[in-house]
Amino acid sequence: MDNKEEVKKIAIIVSKNSLEDVYAGLVMANGAVMEGIETIMFFTFFGLDAITKKSMNNLKVGNPEAFIAKMPPMDGPMPENLGDFVTEQIKNQFEEMDFAPVDEFLEMINAGGGKIYACRLAADMFRLTEEDFCDELDGIISVGEMYEMAGRAQMVFI
Amino acid sequence: MSVLKVNDKEIQVTDEGYLENFADWDKDVANVLAKEEEIEELTQGHWHIIETLQKIYQEKGALPALRRLAKESGVKTKELYDLFPKKPLKKVAKIAGLPKPTGCG
Numbered sequence: 001m002d003n004k005e006e007v008k009k010i011a012i013i014v015s016k017n018s019l020e021d022v023y024a025g026l027v028m029a030n031g032a033v034m035e036g037i038e039t040i041m042f043f044t045f046f047g048l049d050a051i052t053k054k055s056m057n058n059l060k061v062g063n064p065e066a067f068i069a070k071m072p073p074m075d076g077p078m079p080e081n082l083g084d085f086v087t088e089q090i091k092n093q094f095e096e097m098d099f100a101p102v103d104e105f106l107e108m109i110n111a112g113g114g115k116i117y118a119c120r121l122a123a124d125m126f127r128l129t130e131e132d133f134c135d136e137l138d139g140i141i142s143v144g145e146m147y148e149m150a151g152r153a154q155m156v157f158i
Numbered sequence: 159m160s161v162l163k164v165n166d167k168e169i170q171v172t173d174e175g176y177l178e179n180f181a182d183w184d185k186d187v188a189n190v191l192a193k194e195e196e197i198e199e200l201t202q203g204h205w206h207i208i209e210t211l212q213k214i215y216q217e218k219g220a221l222p223a224l225r226r227l228a229k230e231s232g233v234k235t236k237e238l239y240d241l242f243p244k245k246p247l248k249k250v251a252k253i254a255g256l257p258k259p260t261g262c263g
Contacts, residue, residue: 031262031263098225104225
């Protein structure tokens with residue numbers, strides 16, 4: 001595509017911890033990295049769960065009913081814990097489509113040169129330190145530092 | 159549609175430089191395409207990735223995600239970016255004579 005206005009730099013801010021929101025951020029970030037676009041991810045508030053070692057691979061679907069509505073009709077009664085059931089289904093589907101689990105996704109973004117930051121305010125609030133976060137973390141930074149780093153980047157907020 | 163000249167052959171490529179017909183592909187074509195992507199010389203490491211992608215495409219009839227290419231080739235994602243800087247999947251696909259990747263991963 002001959003597009004002189006192509007995106008050169010992008011900052012993706014993830015503030016939520018549902019599987020669907022986090023994957024939206026990861027897929028867009030990795031897609032940007034794969035296009036050679038300079039990419040920054042900034043995780044804040046509940047989004048920190050996606051880069052916290054203890055929780056990153058245990059994220060749950062936030063809106064299971066919306067997924068059920070899009071799935072083929074099921075035989076038998078609804079599973080007791082709809083959230084867990086749908087989460088499992090979606091994770092399997094991601095795997096089939098070759099989308100990595102969260103930890104591996106972050107590894108891929110890091111491997112391509114994408115930067116991964118945690119929000120200082122949110123980390124302090126939830127009493128999280130560098131040891132709690134994934135190895136790919138590039139730092140815990142303030143909002144001001146994030147804006148400095150982003151410069152003229154396009155910004156996406158999830 | 160554009161034309162790529164390799165030795166004395168004229169090869170049909172898309173406006174973005176992907177081969178129109180895989181039948182036109184050979185190692186000389188790959189070398190010319192690599193230079194267009196600012197890869198001066200295709201090393202053994204490059205060829206391994208190119209051949210792996212061709213094999214997957216032949217088997218599945220579609221291009222894989224970058225993650226699958228890393229797995230099938232046994233080469234880490236980081237090394238794929240080192241070998242084919244900035245746009246690894248697009249660059250390998252082009253040099254391998256395959257269509258432009260249209261997936262999201």
